[in-house]
Amino acid sequence: MKNSMLELKNVTRSLGKWNLGPIDISFLQRQITVLIGPSGCGKSTLLRLMTGLLWPDSGMVTFVSKPITLETVQSIRLKMGYVIxxxxxxxxxxxxxxxxxxxxxxxxxxxxxxxxxxxxxxxxxxxxxxxxxxxxxxxxxxxxxxxxxxxxxxxPEILLLDEPLGALDPMIRSDLQHELLRIFHDLKKTVIMVTHDLSEAAYFADTIVLIADGKIVLSGTYGDLLENHQDSFVSRFINAQRQPTETLTRSTA
Ligand SMILES: Nc1ncnc2c1ncn2[C@@H]1O[C@H](COP(=O)(O)OP(=O)(O)OP(=O)(O)O)[C@@H](O)[C@H]1O
Ligand SMILES: [Mg+2]
Incomplete structure (x- = not known):
């Protein structure tokens, strides 16, 4: 059984009128977890909470079982690699x-x-x-x-990457995806990565965490995600990701 590297326990946070949580999640050592969800759902906010750049209103974030507090945050941050x-x-x-x-x-x-x-x-x-x-x-x-x-x-012991391949052209993106996965495997680190793109999530993730409006909708493998069509948000999200290619195929046929 792998140990938890980073854990969020009952974490909530409001930003203006928008509310995140309550979030309960545990990131296991040496696993690659991908956070995915629509723009504005709270992916970057979650990473900021995990890195101690933003504080929860309630609940707790722990790093190797040690709570992130004002006293511990500086030393913990040195063990985290964060790409905003x-x-x-x-x-x-x-x-x-x-x-x-x-x-x-x-x-x-x-x-x-x-x-x-x-x-x-x-x-x-x-x-x-x-x-x-x-x-x-x-x-x-x-x-x-x-x-x-x-x-x-x-x-660092853990890498947190917020859309590390965003805004790249598809060929460079594809090259870098292969490179990045090789790097993750070489380094054997715990990785938490954000992406908008479902195929990218499937390529990298041991676990995919789907987020909608500040809450975790589903956490599991890519297969779990595809099997959860009974959840209307999951099926809308999956279909929305498929649509651009289908539209392109129709308009160029
Ligand atoms: N400083 C802030 N003050 C008020 N609202 C904020 C602040 N920062 C973020 N928000 C709001 O919090 C919500 C979550 O934002 P967040 O940046 O976490 O989304 P995201 O999932 O990373 O989106 P994207 O995929 O576009 O990067 C959004 O509705 C955003 O408008
Ligand atoms: Mg973001």
């Missing part, structure tokens, strides 16, 4: 400076930083020359790789 939606690279820092910012803050020496940078460049298959460029001088796919390197710099 759109990457969040600092535009005024070069890629290498973006990746190493926390390590420098923690006082790592130059040699250790360079050694780790080289390991990560190998892992994400990026040319070292790109480390001297500003984010605006990189392609979308290159920026995603740099964001991932930054999240991995301190060798």
């Amino acid at each position: 939606q759109d990457g969040g690279l600092f535009p005024h820092l070069r890629a290498g400076e973006n990746v190493s910012i926390m390590a420098r803050h923690l006082g790592w020496d130059k040699m250790r930083i360079n050694q780790r940078l080289n390991e990560l460049l190998d892992l994400v298959k990026l040319n070292p020359d790109f480390m001297g460029r500003y984010p605006a001088e990189l392609s979308g796919g290159q920026r995603q790789r740099v964001s991932l390197m930054r999240a991995l710099m301190l060798d």
Whole structure:
């Protein structure tokens, strides 16, 4: 039986008039969990609650059974690699400076930083020359790789990725999907990843968590999701994901 890495117990949070929860969920060690659901359903809010960037109104978030509190949040955050939606690279820092910012803050020496940078460049298959460029001088796919390197710099125990492949063209997206899954398997880390895309969720996930309007509708395998057509939201969500291709096929036939 695998142990829980991160757990949300009865978590609620209001943002203006919108309410999230109550959410109960446990993320198991070395599992890949994908959070999926329509825009505005609360995926990014959930990640912010898990990383201690947002506090629950009630309930508790625990990391390896330790509650995330004002006292523990800083040390726990160092064990989490987080890629926010759109990457969040600092535009005024070069890629290498973006990746190493926390390590420098923690006082790592130059040699250790360079050694780790080289390991990560190998892992994400990026040319070292790109480390001297500003984010605006990189392609979308290159920026995603740099964001991932930054999240991995301190060798975190868990990776939280908010739409890491969003806004990429389909071919680059497909290449990066394969790369990312290889990286997850090589690193053997616990991964929580957000996506809009059902086929991407099916490709990555050990467990898919479907969210609607701040609540978990279903948590299970891709097969569980497909079998749950009796739930009207699940079947509407699945059909909505299929529609674009069918529409395209009809209009070009
Ligand atoms: N700071 C805020 N103040 C008020 N409402 C907010 C705030 N941040 C988010 N919300 C609302 O909370 C809800 C959930 O937002 P969230 O960003 O978690 O959605 P999401 O599932 O990540 O959407 P997307 O797929 O578009 O990224 C939305 O209705 C959003 O408008
Ligand atoms: Mg979001």
